[in-house]
Amino acid sequence: xxxxxxxxxxxxxxxxxxxxxxxxxxxxxxxxxxxxxxxxxxxxxxxxxxxxxxxxxxxxxxxxxxxxxxxxxxxxxxxxxxxxxxxxxxxxxxxxxxxxxxxxxxxxxxxxxxxxxxxxxxxxxxxxxxxxxxxxxxxxxxxxxxxxxxxxxxxxxxxxxxxxxxxxxxxxxxxxxxxxxxxxxxxxxxxxxxxxxxxxxxxxxxxxxxxxxxxxxxxxxxxxxxxxxxxxxxxxxxxxxxxxxxxxxxxxxxxxxxxxxxxxxxxxxxxxxxxxxxxxxxxxxxxxxxxxxxxxxxxxxxxxxxxxxxxxxxxxxxxxxxxxxxxxxxxxxxxxxxxxxxxxxxxxxxxxxxxxxxxxxxxxxxxxxxxxxxxxxxxxxxxxxxxxxxxxxxxxxxxxxxxxxxxxxxxxxxxxxxxxxxxxxxxxxxxxxxxxxxxxxxxxxxxxxxxxxxxxxxxxx
Numbered sequence: 054x055x056x057x058x059x060x061x062x063x064x065x066x067x068x069x070x071x072x073x074x075x076x077x078x079x080x081x082x083x084x085x086x087x088x089x090x091x092x093x094x095x096x097x098x099x100x101x102x103x104x105x106x107x108x109x110x111x112x113x114x115x116x117x118x119x120x121x122x123x124x125x126x127x128x129x130x131x132x133x134x135x136x137x138x139x140x141x142x143x144x145x146x147x148x149x150x151x152x153x154x155x156x157x158x159x160x161x162x163x164x165x166x167x168x169x170x171x172x173x174x175x176x177x178x179x180x181x182x183x184x185x186x187x188x189x190x191x192x193x194x195x196x197x198x199x200x201x202x203x204x205x206x207x208x209x210x211x212x213x214x215x216x217x218x219x220x221x222x223x224x225x226x227x228x229x230x231x232x233x234x235x236x237x238x239x240x241x242x243x244x245x246x247x248x249x250x251x252x253x254x255x256x257x258x259x260x261x262x263x264x265x266x267x268x269x270x271x272x273x274x275x276x277x278x279x280x281x282x283x284x285x286x287x288x289x290x291x292x293x294x295x296x297x298x299x300x301x302x303x304x305x306x307x308x309x310x311x312x313x314x315x316x317x318x319x320x321x322x323x324x325x326x327x328x329x330x331x332x333x334x335x336x337x338x339x340x341x342x343x344x345x346x347x348x349x350x351x352x353x354x355x356x357x358x359x360x361x362x363x364x365x366x367x368x369x370x371x372x373x374x375x376x377x378x379x380x381x382x383x384x385x386x387x388x389x390x391x392x393x394x395x396x397x398x399x400x401x402x403x404x405x406x407x408x409x410x411x412x413x414x415x416x417x418x419x420x421x422x423x424x425x426x427x428x429x430x431x432x433x434x435x436x437x438x439x440x441x442x443x444x445x446x447x448x449x450x451x452x453x454x455x456x457x458x459x460x461x462x463x464x465x466x467x468x469x470x471x472x473x474x475x476x477x478x479x480x481x482x483x484x485x486x487x488x489x490x491x492x493x494x495x496x497x498x499x500x501x502x503x504x505x506x507x508x509x510x511x512x513x514x
Contacts, residue, residue, distance in 0.1 A: 087420070089427055092453070092465035101502070103468040108508030111199060113144075113493070114192060116157065116500035122205040122256070123169045126190060128157030130495035130503060132216035132272065132372075132433055133482030134225050136251035142196040142486060143251050144493060145207065145225035146503065147214040150186035152179055152238055157499070158186040159206050175210030176259030177241040185239075187211040188259075189227050189249050192503075196486070199505055203254065210259050212243040215287065216272035216372060216433050216481070221280075222303050225249045226262075228270035230287050232353040244268050244350070246284075248305060264308040265297050266348040268355045272382070272433065274375040281405050283398065285370030285382050286356060292367045293356045294382070294398075296342060298405045312342040313364040314398075317413060320363035325387050326394070326421065327368075337417040340365075340398075341410070365416070372433035372445070381419065381442060383431045392422035393431040395442070420457065427463060428455055433481050438489035441514050445494065447479035454480050454494060458514055466492070466513065467506065473498035 094103040102110050116128040131147040150157055160167040164183045178184050188211050193203040208214075208227060215230035225248070232244040245261035265273075271287035280302025286292040299309035316322040317339040323331050332338065343362060345355070360366050373382035379399045387394030397419040403409045422428035429448030437443055442457040443466070454466040469477050478498030485492055492506040 087423070087427060088460070088462045090462060090464040092468070094465065094468055097470050101471050102496075102504055102506075103470045104506065105466070105508065105513060107512070108506060110504045110506045112502050113194070113199060113201065113505050114146075114204065114503040116502070118204075120159075120190065120204040120206065124159040124166050124206050125161060126204070127159040127186065127188070127206070128499060128501045129154070130497055130501035131214065131481045132218075132227070133493060133495060133503070134217075134219035134484050135486055135493060136219070136223060137196075137487040138193070138252055140193055141202055142194045142199075144192040144194065144484075144503070145227075145249055145251060146190050146192065146482065146495065147217060147227050148186070148188055148190065149213050149215050149230065149497070150188075151213055151231075152183075152185050154186050155183070158184075159188070159190075159209070160184050160186075170206065170209065170256055174256050174258045176247070176261065177210045177212070177239060177243070179238050180240060185210045185212055187214045187229065189214060189225065191249070191253065196488075199491075205254070206256055207249050207253055208247055208257060208259055211247060212239075215270075217246070218273040218275065218373065220248075220275050220303075221277040223251045225251065226273045226282075226305075228273060228284075230269050230271055232267065232269055232350060234351075242267065244270065246270055246273060246305075260306065262305050264311060264348070265305065266295065266311045266345060266355070267350045268353070271371050272373040274373040274380050274382075276375060276380075276400060276404070279400070279404055281400070283373060283375075283380055283382070285373050286367070287369050287371055287385075288356055289386075290368055291356045291360065292370050292384075293359055293364050294367055294370060295345070296405075311345040311348050313345055313359045314416065315341050315343050315363050316365050316416070317341050321360050321366060323366040324394070324396070324418070325366065325368045325384070326389050327391070330389070332418045334418050334421055337415045339413040340416050341413060371431065371447075374434050374436050376436050381434060381436070383434055383444070385430045385432055385447060388421040390422060390424050392424050392448075393428050394418060394422070395420040395431060395434075395444075425450055429453070431455075432479060433483060435483045435485065437510070437514075438485060439511065439514055443483050443492070445480035445483050447481070450477065452477045452480050454483060456513060464513055467494070469496055469498075471496065471498055
């Protein structure tokens with residue numbers, strides 16, 4: 054982990070690394086109709102992934118494979134990020150497993166492999182001494198051939214690790230999508246963010262970042278200039294949008310201040326557009342931030358309490374990604390069609406300081422999907438190196454990966470062709486290789502798979 058001096062020395066480098074994510078300005082302005090390109094996909098003879106002409110995929114990892122540490126690759130692949138490390142291309146991947154999903158656990162259906170790890174590094178275990186099944190796995194690949202060089206469990210003993218986010222200092226933040234308390238099964242409270250360094254080559258101690266709050270975390274994005282973290286909350290019907298101002302930029306474990314977004318002059322503003330249109334596409338609203346009270350959240354009512362205090366009202370906050378001076382986040386069932394909203398937040402030039410009120414940050418409704426045929430319940434997202442927003446769907450019907458150009462055109466990258474249990478499973482964890490040539494993505498079906506997709510990306514854009 055970087056110390057403060059190292060963080061400040063590397064701010065310029067981190068900003069440069071993110072500067073390739075071009076600003077998606079001018080898209081879907083003034084409530085203009087969305088420009089949707091019909092899908093042009095080739096049916097996969099293997100029945101896994103339909104892609105545009107000229108595109109190919111390879112399966113990098115499959116649930117149940119034995120890893121180098123003697124454990125099994127856990128199921129429910131979810132959020133993911135890539136890192137350039139000295140020994141290759143590193144992927145860190147979440148596993149959205151709850152404490153009872155033993156059949157998809159790294160430890161085997163009877164927990165028979167649990168003794169193979171250092172159990173002091175587990176965050177939690179059940180009272181019956183079975184290890185909790187959530188966590189992360191790390192894959193180290195040859196950057197040219199994508200040969201899997203190393204594969205191991207890197208975080209264990211957590212609960213429903215859904216999404217998360219990468220940091221400019223080279224780590225993955227993995228988020229527990231739960232607010233479960235200690236009970237007859239759990240020995241500890243859950244609902245925290247944990248950090249996994251990209252260079253770690255063994256199971257890391259699971260240390261919760263307490264000051265980032267205890268709630269149904271979904272994803273997090275770091276502003277590489279300020280070090281401020283922005284967090285989404287995946288709670289049905291009622292959720293908030295948060296930021297965390299660290300005491301020491303680059304050292305989240307040193308604590309900080311958790312705040313919640315509020316629309317200036319509109320206490321409790323409802324962004325969902327369910328019963329009526331309160332915010333139109335392209336509309337930009339000034340925001341302010343209020344301190345979170347009792348972030349331990351003992352009654353699992355953090356959003357309710359803070360909306361009553363004036364915070365903005367969202368629904369099912371999901372993926373989030375920082376671009377060039379702005380970030381995007383999704384609300385998977387927001388909008389009149391409950392098909393998804395994508396918001397853009399532009400920080401204040403004085404973000405997190407006392408001068409912030411002079412020039413506030415702004416919240417804009419970037420896209421609202423009119424139905425599943427356009428964007429169906431957008432989940433995790435990323436931004437391509439050439440500036441397009443890449444969306445992974447998690448709807449009730451067929452699941453797609455979509456792209457959105459800076460001009461606002463929506464196009465299709467992939468379709469999940471694998472039917473598991475009479476339904477199509479969600480896409481999740483889209484992220485590009487550092488050189489921008491490969492899109493990695495997970496499909497959460499049983500078995501879960503990680504795909505590497507290559508092709509003429511610029512032809513799509």
